[in-house]
Structure formats: C-alpha cells, structure tokens
Amino acid sequence: MLIHWLWLAHRPGINDRMKAVLLQHFQDPEDLYFADQKALAHIDGLSPEGLEALQDKKLVSAEQILEACQQEDLHILTYRDAAYPAALKNIPDPPLVLYYKGQLPSLDSSPVIGVVGTRKASAYGLTSAKRLGYQIGKCGGIVVSGMAYGIDGMAMSGALTAGAKVVGVLGCGADLVYPLSNRALFKDVERYGCILSEFPPGTPPVKWNFPKRNRIISGLSNGVLVVEAPEKSGALITARLAAEQGRDVFAVPGNIDMPSFVGSNRLLRDGAIMVSSGWDILSEYEALYPDKIRKETAPVHQTAYPDEVEAAGAEPEKTLPKVAQTAAVPGKKTHLKKKLEKKSIDKEPSSAYSDVNKEKPKLSEEEQMIVSALQSGERLVDDVIAETGLTTGKLLSSLTMLELKGVLRRLPGKRISLK
Numbered sequence: 001m002l003i004h005w006l007w008l009a010h011r012p013g014i015n016d017r018m019k020a021v022l023l024q025h026f027q028d029p030e031d032l033y034f035a036d037q038k039a040l041a042h043i044d045g046l047s048p049e050g051l052e053a054l055q056d057k058k059l060v061s062a063e064q065i066l067e068a069c070q071q072e073d074l075h076i077l078t079y080r081d082a083a084y085p086a087a088l089k090n091i092p093d094p095p096l097v098l099y100y101k102g103q104l105p106s107l108d109s110s111p112v113i114g115v116v117g118t119r120k121a122s123a124y125g126l127t128s129a130k131r132l133g134y135q136i137g138k139c140g141g142i143v144v145s146g147m148a149y150g151i152d153g154m155a156m157s158g159a160l161t162a163g164a165k166v167v168g169v170l171g172c173g174a175d176l177v178y179p180l181s182n183r184a185l186f187k188d189v190e191r192y193g194c195i196l197s198e199f200p201p202g203t204p205p206v207k208w209n210f211p212k213r214n215r216i217i218s219g220l221s222n223g224v225l226v227v228e229a230p231e232k233s234g235a236l237i238t239a240r241l242a243a244e245q246g247r248d249v250f251a252v253p254g255n256i257d258m259p260s261f262v263g264s265n266r267l268l269r270d271g272a273i274m275v276s277s278g279w280d281i282l283s284e285y286e287a288l289y290p291d292k293i294r295k296e297t298a299p300v301h302q303t304a305y306p307d308e309v310e311a312a313g314a315e316p317e318k319t320l321p322k323v324a325q326t327a328a329v330p331g332k333k334t335h336l337k338k339k340l341e342k343k344s345i346d347k348e349p350s351s352a353y354s355d356v357n358k359e360k361p362k363l364s365e366e367e368q369m370i371v372s373a374l375q376s377g378e379r380l381v382d383d384v385i386a387e388t389g390l391t392t393g394k395l396l397s398s399l400t401m402l403e404l405k406g407v408l409r410r411l412p413g414k415r416i417s418l419k
Helices: 002-009 016-025 029-033 048-054 060-072 123-138 151-161 180-192 209-220 234-244 259-269 278-285 306-311 365-373 381-388 392-404
Strands: 075-078 097-102 112-116 142-145 166-169 194-197 223-226 248-251 408-411 415-418
Touching: 002 016, 002 029, 002 060, 002 075, 002 097, 016 029, 060 075, 097 180, 112 123, 112 151, 112 209, 112 234, 123 142, 123 151, 123 278, 142 151, 142 209, 151 166, 151 180, 166 180, 166 209, 180 194, 209 234, 223 234, 223 259, 223 278, 234 248, 234 259, 248 259, 248 278, 259 392, 365 381, 365 392, 381 392, 381 415, 392 408
Parallel strands: 112 142, 112 223, 142 166, 166 194, 223 248
Antiparallel strands: 075 097, 097 194, 408 415
C-alpha cells in the first residue's frame, strides 16, 4: 500500500542505499512493515538504529504526509511505479518516493540534460545559461535544474521559451516556493513541466538537503552541463555525482580571471566536454534518440535582459585595462614575409594538422598516442581508450587539450577525428 511506501521512505537511521537493499530482500514495503526482528536480523549493513526504526510500526507520520499531498495537489511516485524514471532507479541511492506538481515528462524516451551553476553568476554566465537552455529545448532535450537563483533559473527560463518540457528538482517540499523571487518561474514550470522533490510537503529548504537533491538532478540526466561555477560550488558536487553515476559532464569555458569560473574551467582541465551550443550537447545522444533529436540550424539570440540579470544578482564583469593603440605604418613591418598561395591541380589539399607549411602544436606523450590512434580516420572514444590504454579521465583531459590546440574535433555519437 502507498502508506507503507511513505513509512519506509522516511524511516530515520536508514540511508537510501540501505532502503534499496531492503527492497531487494522483501517483495514490497508492506512485507517489510510486517517483518519481525528475526526476519531483519540477517540483513547485512543494517545498523541498530535502522533496526529500531523498522520496528516502529506507527503510521501517523505517513498518514499526515498523504493528507498534505491531497491538500497541496501533489502526486506521489514510488520506486516500483512504471512512470518512475529508469535512469534514476539505476543510481546506487535512488529515492523510494518522489513528490511532484504538474506533469511529469517521459524522461526515459527523451534526452535529459541537467543544467547547473552558481547563484551569483556573471552577466555572461546568465546569458549563456538562457541561450543554452533554449537551444537544448529546441534540439529536443528536456532541461532539469534546481530552480535556484542565477544559472539554474535562467536555463529553465530559456527552455520554457523554446516550448520545451522542464523539471525543477527542489531541496525542500514540492509545495514550497524557494526562492520566493522565482515565484513566476515556479508557476511556469508547474504548468509546462513539473516540480519534483524527494522531501515530503512542508520540508524547509535546509542546507543539507541540497547535496541530496543534486544526486537526483544528475541521476535523471544523460549528461550534466556546468555553465559557471566557482571553486566551491554545489554545481561541482552535481558534476562529481554525474561522473560517479556514469553520466557525461559538459562545461562552458569562462573568463580565467573571474573567480566564478574557476570550478567550471577546472572541470574542462579534468576532462569535461567543452560546449558552446545546445547542439554540442544533444549531438552526443543522436544515436540513442534518433526520433527525438533535431539540429536547430536557425540562428538563436537568447540573452538575459537587464532586469533578469539584476534580479539574478549577476556579478559585474571585470573591465579589462585599456591598451594604447598605435596606428600601423605601411612598410614598417619589413620582417614579415608575405605568404604565397601555391595552387596545384594534381595535389589534394592536406589537413591543417598535416600541413608541413604550418607549425604543429607541441603535444604531450598522451596526446601523441591519441593522434596516432586517429591517423586511420574517425574513431569511437571507447575504441581509442582500448587502443591507447589511457584511463578515461586522462583521455578526456587530453581530448580537451587537443581540441583547444585545433588538432581534434568531436563528432556526434561520441566519435572523434583529426581536423
């Protein structure tokens, strides 16, 4: 019965991993509810506190949650329901119960992209978040985010503008609006997507709820995009969880002089996939969702308007110092040689990397191994890992450097090739 799901989901002293283990030992929470101490004694890892919590058979709290859901028009989704997202079910610590408002999109049949970032974002970060959210939606993706100030809210706003489905994951009850300044966004998300939480109605937004919330954002997603994140940021927790869950991690390159980009730029150094458009992300999943993904070729001009930037509390961009400009005097730069363009009918044009007339970038030993593996043509990333023997993290980091050096290009379907 539903009430037994609520009873188990909120048992104190038992973490989400152990609750998943308990479900493997018992048919459903109702069987667990009626189990005695002897039946529970053989379960490895169950702490004395957890055992005591399972012997508490009071259903008053579960009944109160059920009544509150009815009053607040909240839907309840359990781990065994057909609509429970398969991707989330497969993480090590899935929530047993989800509460949501609005309409839950079909998260198993479309590409889902988590978009996260700092609350105190720059104007550049806010504009990028809105534009990328719009493009992800236009290309057929579903945007999942945390409904917070800054990057989260702006990405969802962009996706809604594109007419796409969105999912907002909260660190409080799904009946609460937090932050209050996002009230209008909450109404739009509830109308055109859903607001979702693992916390029962009335749960306040306390700080330790948000790291738990982050595992749901990454768990629902095929990949997580970090738009702007400082060195210590909840967005980096989400990126780490995404990597642990086997999800892709994407990042937007930012100003190296701004503290708010230190974390996201470091992700790129560590192997995150660098992106500048929604299609850069969605093209990675074209083979998985061929009937859902479409390339948005029309130019997109999605920017954060001044009032949105002010409302989101954007950090001001650093003004670069002015440099005196000296007018070029014809004939003075005699040391520069004019490049002669020699055309040949018989010779095919060679690639930029193999052109002997161009200076080749300096490559590390790992980068040279990757280039050698790609001499025969485009390859799957997994095949290059197998051939070179590099770890996944080392290979992804080297791929990013090769891309920045103009040696390599990424192709749809996790394929790569030399330029």
